[in-house]
Amino acid sequence: QVQLVESGGGLVQPGGSLRLSCAASGVSGSIFSLWRMDWYRQAPGKQRELVASIIADNTHYIDSVKGRFTVSRDSAKTMVYLQMNSLKVEDTAVYYCNRSPSLPSWGQGTQVTVSS
Secondary structure (H helix, E strand, C coil): CCCEEEECCCCCCCCCCCCEEEEEEEHHHEEEEEEEEEEEECCCCCCEEEEEECCCCCCEHHHHCCCCCEEEEEHHHHHEEEEECCCCHHHEEEEEEECCCCCCCCCCCCCEEEEE
């Protein structure tokens, strides 16, 4: 069974940076390399939204994070990363990773709080 574990969140001031990591276990690197991997976030009182995706070396971002966030992967390590720069208060949320189509079991997420 594949498990996803997110890490790297924290409290940061506006304009700061964080690097989130997503570790996938229970899958080989060769299979993992074929997966599209997504980063989602869910702010309090809001629905979960897709933030960024990566399949092979192709990436996609929602408009609000373009130019600030960068998604990358290391398939040999079955890891996906989200580098977040120039963070804004509105980026505050719990961040999750998942495959597309989604695996049935989500990780616990990692809290990102942007506040002065």
